[in-house]
Amino acid sequence: MNQDMLNQVSWQIRNDLGTNLYADNFQKVGKSQARYSFDLNLSFPVCHVDSISKQRYVNYLVLKNVAMGNLEKKDNYAVNLPKFNEVNKKVKTHLSALNEESEKIILASSSNKIAKLSEVDHYLKPISFIMGSMFTDDSFENDENIDPRMKKYLSLLSDLTLIEKSDDYYTPDKLLVSIMKKSDNLKEFKENIYAYLLDNAYETLRDVFNFTFIEPYIKLENSYYSDSVESNKLIRQTKQDMLKRFKIRYNSIRPYKFFTYLNDLVNIDCLHKSDSSYIGDDEIFETVSDKRKLIKFAAVYG
Amino acid sequence: MTSLMKDIMPKIVDDFNIRVKLFNQNPDKLDCVPACIKSVIDTAEPDNIIEIESVCKMMQTSKNRLGTQLKNLKNLNRFLEKKSVHLKFYVPEKHELSPLRIPALVKEVKDTQLPVICSVNSLALADKRCNIINPHAILLSGSQDGMHKIKYYDPLLEGVQESTTPRFIKSWSDVGKGVIFVKKYLQDRLVV
Numbered sequence: 001m002n003q004d005m006l007n008q009v010s011w012q013i014r015n016d017l018g019t020n021l022y023a024d025n026f027q028k029v030g031k032s033q034a035r036y037s038f039d040l041n042l043s044f045p046v047c048h049v050d051s052i053s054k055q056r057y058v059n060y061l062v063l064k065n066v067a068m069g070n071l072e073k074k075d076n077y078a079v080n081l082p083k084f085n086e087v088n089k090k091v092k093t094h095l096s097a098l099n100e101e102s103e104k105i106i107l108a109s110s111s112n113k114i115a116k117l118s119e120v121d122h123y124l125k126p127i128s129f130i131m132g133s134m135f136t137d138d139s140f141e142n143d144e145n146i147d148p149r150m151k152k153y154l155s156l157l158s159d160l161t162l163i164e165k166s167d168d169y170y171t172p173d174k175l176l177v178s179i180m181k182k183s184d185n186l187k188e189f190k191e192n193i194y195a196y197l198l199d200n201a202y203e204t205l206r207d208v209f210n211f212t213f214i215e216p217y218i219k220l221e222n223s224y225y226s227d228s229v230e231s232n233k234l235i236r237q238t239k240q241d242m243l244k245r246f247k248i249r250y251n252s253i254r255p256y257k258f259f260t261y262l263n264d265l266v267n268i269d270c271l272h273k274s275d276s277s278y279i280g281d282d283e284i285f286e287t288v289s290d291k292r293k294l295i296k297f298a299a300v301y302g
Numbered sequence: 303m304t305s306l307m308k309d310i311m312p313k314i315v316d317d318f319n320i321r322v323k324l325f326n327q328n329p330d331k332l333d334c335v336p337a338c339i340k341s342v343i344d345t346a347e348p349d350n351i352i353e354i355e356s357v358c359k360m361m362q363t364s365k366n367r368l369g370t371q372l373k374n375l376k377n378l379n380r381f382l383e384k385k386s387v388h389l390k391f392y393v394p395e396k397h398e399l400s401p402l403r404i405p406a407l408v409k410e411v412k413d414t415q416l417p418v419i420c421s422v423n424s425l426a427l428a429d430k431r432c433n434i435i436n437p438h439a440i441l442l443s444g445s446q447d448g449m450h451k452i453k454y455y456d457p458l459l460e461g462v463q464e465s466t467t468p469r470f471i472k473s474w475s476d477v478g479k480g481v482i483f484v485k486k487y488l489q490d491r492l493v494v
Contacts, residue, residue: 010480011480014369014371014372014480015371015372016371016373017368017371018363018366018370019334019369019372019421019437019480020367020437021368021369021437042367042368043436043437044367044368044369045332045334045436045438047329047332047458056329056459056460058458058459060436084368087368088366088367088368091367091368095367248330
């Protein structure tokens with residue numbers, strides 16, 4: 001590769017696709033010295049503003065290998081690039097995947113707090129019944145006439161090796177016993193179980209048991225913590241700013257619903273309120289920051 | 303000047319003899335090339351109000367994260383002509399500018415009294431991350447103390463930044479090297 005080639009590629013990218021893309025990882029194609037392929041990486045700025053101090057935090061989000069191009073030396077250098085719409089579509093797919101990964105990280109980082117939402121106990125009532133019986137009687141009756149929905153929950157708990165099935169009873173497995181020992185009372189025990197389920201079986205709960213009500217909470221948390229991770233700092237936001245940021249990342253939401261979810265998150269310490277602004281939790285922030293660094297296809301540089 | 307007047311006065315920065323009217327970039331829309339273009343228009347033709355949204359629409363930057371397709375400068379120029387803005391933005395035939403030409407470029411900026419839009423590494427962060435490529439457009443607006451210091455307007459950081467020539471050249475030579483020049487017309491006559 002010589003400088004003329006690099007210049008030609010760089011110019012062609014900026015001219016045809018955009019100024020935020022750059023070529024990387026040039027590889028020779030075949031034995032010929034005249035053909036190269038290269039990755040197209042994207043680096044675009046993200047900026048978040050602390051609502052109180054008005055400090056701006058600028059960072060760059062780098063998406064690696066969003067598309068590929070190639071270079072051929074004929075009379076001149078011929079640069080072949082994918083179409084603009086194709087690259088744009090791939091970037092959207094990358095960003096959507098990044099957001100999904102980020103939501104999973106948020107759930108894993110705050111499941112012990114989310115489990116404290118009273119709605120979780122409400123939606124997982126069958127599990128609440130099973131765990132109540134396990135906590136007080138060390139067993140749950142294996143009744144053949146039990147309703148099918150309850151059977152599904154029992155099956156899920158068995159699959160997760162939390163309970164063991166014998167002829168007449170379900171009994172706690174080792175894992176459940178250890179969680180039981182760590183819990184001071186039934187309420188705490190149930191919350192620990194819910195947290196474990198959110199960590200290990202959220203997809204099943206969502207897809208099989210239609211347990212979708214926590215999604216807005218996860219999205220709200222993701223919206224705030226993603227902004228903070230991209231700023232390398234917990235930023236303070238007013239509820240109006242949070243709503244605005246949420247609408248940029250996700251679709252529209254009715255403000256009264258958003259503010260209700262926000263208050264619920266404050267009540268379970270996923271976020272903290274201070275005067276007119278909100279700030280995240282240190283522990284969640286650190287966990288999310290660490291885990292986001294492990295997402296392979298994208299990196300935020302600080 | 304009263305403090306109230308200071309607040310309502312447009313933010314003007316004296317930079318040698320070039321007065322750059324700063325365009326405050328919305329953090330939700332960080333398209334640095336359109337922001338630089340808007341600043342050049344505001345500086346060169348303060349009476350001709352061209353909204354940033356129009357610039358973004360002409361450059362088709364508002365709906366993607368890919369930045370600005372420079373070939374869309376043609377659309378922008380046609381739009382500006384209709385709006386009677388006597389400016390033309392173009393990428394020169396020899397599109398890559400050698401770092402050795404930077405002093406000449408700065409002189410040109412001073413002589414023409416028009417800033418130049420440069421695509422460089424993120425200058426403000428270059429010290430920390432000189433190996434990381436973050437293409438970013440800035441507005442080169444002048445220099446101080448001969449060529450030891452270069453002033454530039456950074457739409458991301460909302461303001462005038464200062465860089466030394468070696469640091470600027472480093473950012474330039476690492477990746478950017480793209481430059482958008484501006485021509486100014488006066489009553490349909492090219493003066494710059």
